[in-house]
Amino acid sequence: MQVNGATEIYGIMGQPVSHSLSPAMHNAVFQQLGLNKIYVPFAVDQVAMALDGFRALGVRGVSVTIPHKQAAIPFLDFIDPVAEKIGAVNTLVLAGEKIRGYNTDWLGANMALAGVMVNKSASKKFLTGKQVLILGAGGSARAVGFGIIEAGGIPILASRTPARGQELSRDLACEWVPLSEVQGVQADALVNATSVGMTPKVDQTPLPQAVLKNFPVVMDIVYSPRETRLLREAKAAGCLAINGEAMLLFQAVHQFELWVPDCGKELSEIAEIMRQALPDQPLK
Numbered sequence: 001m002q003v004n005g006a007t008e009i010y011g012i013m014g015q016p017v018s019h020s021l022s023p024a025m026h027n028a029v030f031q032q033l034g035l036n037k038i039y040v041p042f043a044v045d046q047v048a049m050a051l052d053g054f055r056a057l058g059v060r061g062v063s064v065t066i067p068h069k070q071a072a073i074p075f076l077d078f079i080d081p082v083a084e085k086i087g088a089v090n091t092l093v094l095a096g097e098k099i100r101g102y103n104t105d106w107l108g109a110n111m112a113l114a115g116v117m118v119n120k121s122a123s124k125k126f127l128t129g130k131q132v133l134i135l136g137a138g139g140s141a142r143a144v145g146f147g148i149i150e151a152g153g154i155p156i157l158a159s160r161t162p163a164r165g166q167e168l169s170r171d172l173a174c175e176w177v178p179l180s181e182v183q184g185v186q187a188d189a190l191v192n193a194t195s196v197g198m199t200p201k202v203d204q205t206p207l208p209q210a211v212l213k214n215f216p217v218v219m220d221i222v223y224s225p226r227e228t229r230l231l232r233e234a235k236a237a238g239c240l241a242i243n244g245e246a247m248l249l250f251q252a253v254h255q256f257e258l259w260v261p262d263c264g265k266e267l268s269e270i271a272e273i274m275r276q277a278l279p280d281q282p283l284k
Contacts, residue, residue: 003038009057010039010259013050014065017041021278022063025252028277029270033263047071055097061259062092063252064101069139076101086146088139091255102258105140106147108251112242113189113219128152131187133215135179135206137164140221141193145172158182183211190215197228209233216240223248249274 012022018041026039037060044050047068054062064072069088073079076089078100083089089101114126130153134141137159145155149172157176159165169176177185196206202225212218218234223244231241253271256263263270 004036006036008035008037008060010037010061011042011059012039012063012065013042013044013047014068015043015045017043017065020065021248022252024277024279025249025274026256029256029273032273033265035260035263037260044068048075051075051092051099054092054094055099058094060094061255062094063255064090064092073101075099082106082146082150086143088143090251091258093258103143104251104254104258105143105247106150107254108247108249109144109191109219109221110147110151111250112246113191113217126151130154130189131156132189132191133158133182133185133187134191134193135159135182135196136193137161137168138193142168142171144191144193144221145174149174156185156187158185179206182207183214186214188215189217189219192218192220192222192228192230195222197230198222199224203229205229205233209237212237212239217242219247220244221247245278249278 010026012020020041023039023041030037030039042050051072069090072089077098079089080102083101083103086103086106089103090105091102093100093102110127127148128151132148132153133156134144135158137157145157145168148155155172155174157165157169157174158179160179162178165176192206194206196204197220212234216239218231218239219242220228220230221244222228226243226245231243234241249271252274253267256270257267
């Protein structure tokens with residue numbers, strides 16, 4: 001990739017961002033499609049100043065990660081209705097001095113649950129009428145929950161902290177159960193939307209293995225390590241296990257779609273290019 005005066009700039013803003021796999025995925029697509037674009041990490045502390053800088057420099061698109069997904073919203077010129085419901089953005093599209101905010105995390109989660117790279121209508125069909133138990137009450141659980149509702153599914157929340165869990169359950173208009181009572185819940189799928197089991201605490205799991213038989217599909221949004229203890233035990237219990245790399249990949253595919261809507265490639269082709277750009281070794 002040769003950078004010149006006509007190169008369009010994209011990137012990811014967060015703190016920290018040095019560990020992000022997004023540059024590898026997006027730059028692989030830009031390079032393979034012969035697009036004069038580059039994607040770089042931006043370590044950002046001051047959101048308002050960063051967005052002013054993006055406007056001034058003519059940055060075309062930005063991924064937003066922790067801790068700025070909510071903090072960026074007051075400075076946007078437009079927010080997508082689903083992102084507004086979720087209360088967080090992970091994708092910015094810049095045109096001139098206008099910044100539009102979107103959330104593709106929910107699309108990534110829905111497509112990961114579908115288990116294959118499908119279009120939006122197909123992922124909706126997959127989830128229509130399905131019950132999905134979500135572990136957690138933070139930002140990730142919020143995105144997953146609203147995404148399930150958007151696709152016609154029925155979320156159920158479980159969390160350790162009653163106050164946060166019940167608040168989110170009211171926003172989602174769904175049932176909440178204490179994490180300690182999950183053994184009495186049966187659903188079509190389970191999503192771990194907490195960080196339990198993430199490197200370096202890989203020996204931890206949010207639920208005992210005996211409970212997992214109640215869920216034919218188990219998905220963990222954690223992607224480091226690729227196979228968490230939860231997923232290993234889900235496989236042993238006979239469940240279909242989906243790792244966090246799938247959500248990471250599919251949300252990135254839909255970011256690319258927002259930035260380059262007329263690239264001439266199917267989303268499945270973009271996904272495969274991104275998948276090949278991910279490291280072969282276990283993520284740490």
